[in-house]
Amino acid sequence: MTIAETESRGAAGSSKEIMLSVSGLEASYGAVQVLRDLSLDVPKGEVVVVLGANGAGKTTTLRSICNMVTCSGSVTLEGDEIGKMNTADIVNRGVAHVPQGRGTFPELSVKDNLYVGAYTRSDKGGVEDDIALWFEKYPVLGERHDQAAGSLSGGEQQMLAVSRALMSRPKVLLLDEPSLGLAPIIIEDLFQTFKQINEEQGTTMLVVEQNANLALDIATKGYVLEAGEIVLEGDAKQLQNDPAVQEAYLGG
Amino acid sequence: MDLFLQRIFDGFTTGAIYAAVAVALVLIFKATTLINFAQGELAMAGAFVGYIFAVRSDVLDFISEEDSFTKTWVAAILAMIISAIMAMAVERALVRPFDPDDHLPVVLITLGLFLIINAVVGEIFNYQAQNPPMPGLFPNDFDNFWRIGGVTDAEGNVSGGARLFWDAAGIVLSLAAMLFFLYLLLNKTKMGLAFRAVSSNVESARLVGVRTGRVLGFGWALAAAFGTLGAILVAPRLSLQPNMMAVVLIYALAGAAIGGLDSLGGAAVGGLIIGLVNSVGVGYISDWEPFEFLRAIPLFLSLIAMLLTLLYRPSGLFGTKRVERV
DSSP, X not given: OOOOOOOOOOOTXXXXXXXXXXXXXXXXXXXXXXXXXXXXXXXXXXXXXXXXXXXXXXXXXXXXXXTOSOEXXXXXXXXXXXXXXXXXXXXXXXXXXXXXXXXXXXXXXHHHHHHHHTTTOOOHHHHHHHHHHHHHHOHHHHHTXXXXXXXXXXXXXXXXXXXXXXXXXXXXEEEEOTTTTOOHHHHHHHHHHHHHHHHHHOOEEEEEESOHHHHHHHOSEEEEEETTXXXXXXXXXXXXXXXXXXXXXXXX | OHHHHHHHHHHHXXXXXXXXXXXXXXXXXXXXXSOXXXXXXXXXXXXXXXXXXXXXXXXXTTSOTTOHHHHHHHHHHHHHHHHHHXXXXXXXXXXXXXXXXXXXXXXXXXXXXXXXXXXXXXXXXOSSOOSSOOOOSSOOOTTOEEEESOEEOTTSOEEOSEEEEHHHHHHHHHHHHHHXXXXXHHHHSHHHHHHHHHHHOHHHHHHTTOOHHHHHHHHHHHHHHHHHHHHHHHHHHHOSOTTTHHHHHHHHHHHHHHHOTTOHHHHHHHHHHHHHIIIIIHHHHTTSGGGGGGGTOTHHHHHHHHHHHHHHXXXXXXXXXXXXXX
């Protein structure tokens, strides 16, 4: 499976083409300001991770990109402003979002979950091919294609949620704490899968995580978010070796 | 035995009408998790639209006079389409502007709609039973029935037995056909998939690109069409007038609660159960002297049935038990 990459409209003067760019993002819930002047860039074909503790604003950052919360600032996808669009249009443009806590459709069958994931597509044959592909990749989903998604285990549901999101053949995949509530061994598998998808399909990813080590392993670039502000950014390797990051997120 | 069979037939017939309205209520509940109290009045208004086409106006007069059933059917289908469009407009203008998580304003709006629709139709048509009456969708003369059982005397006259009226069978079959259509619509079409996705997880539905507003409009439209069919089917029996759906709505609500508020099949079963409770239950229990009062207030037994069901199964017979993860 290949994703046609026809657009080549890079930001002038930069060596890397930017897929998703956020600048000056501000968001608040009532009187509480959650994000302050937040800016980040996700280069095309790369995995970028946003690290942060609970309540730092990680989820809000992703929800702002999809316009699911009231926010101001600019969000661009391949240079086009998408910040003021409604969620359905943003998804149509190629942003897929796996919300925290899996975000499957528990009452729908596994197969219907994948069909819903392809809601924005109109190529029926291609959708069937992609479903077959995911069933091959995760035979457990294939075996249970008729079962309600809510009956799957936590790890299987996360696999389904990711497959579901990729069914739309997105340009960029937003992952909101994919490791939440999963056993360590399953988390490791999951991140390997992300890496594989990124390498094989070239899908750009923005991952927000508390599980810093695994996330930095597969990422090229990282940001550290504290109380709604980016306090540190850099290459993934560089962050992994940064004493402050090690102390705060990598357990010393 | 004949009496028992007769009461079963009657129960299924009225039950099918409660089921139609219960399914309409559940469609809205699944999409928005609220009860549309105006559902009965929307259905009543839809039946009046059908009445205009079938009796009051001459737009359908090109259909020959002898073929009055074709005319009534065309009128009914037009009424279902028009009420679906009206319901979409109501949803767009009066329901969607409000925060879907805040139920109180929307419930108040549906209560307000209940009063407004009732008053407007009453003002235009008055509150009497309409004359000429609403024609039936099925032959409903006194001798249009199949006799089941009964005895034949020496002259060949048949008497006794249970009577299965043609229109009773027609009402039950209409409900079955409508449920089948609904099943296909929800399970075989893209809009149906979107509807199921929204009722399963609104947020994730938005995140796969579903325009949730349109899906809600679709739910309201389907519900209105379903309710209108129920009202048109019941009109010849209750006689068409603005208050005819008030009691039907209460029975339908009880049916939907028994079946489980988020189960379409459950709503159909619940409606039929209420019909049977009314006919078989009230019929036999009220023969017993202390319970004679049930004949005057048959609703009592239906509400007891609902209460008992909910006491033992709080989410109804087929409803999903909601487990909230925190």
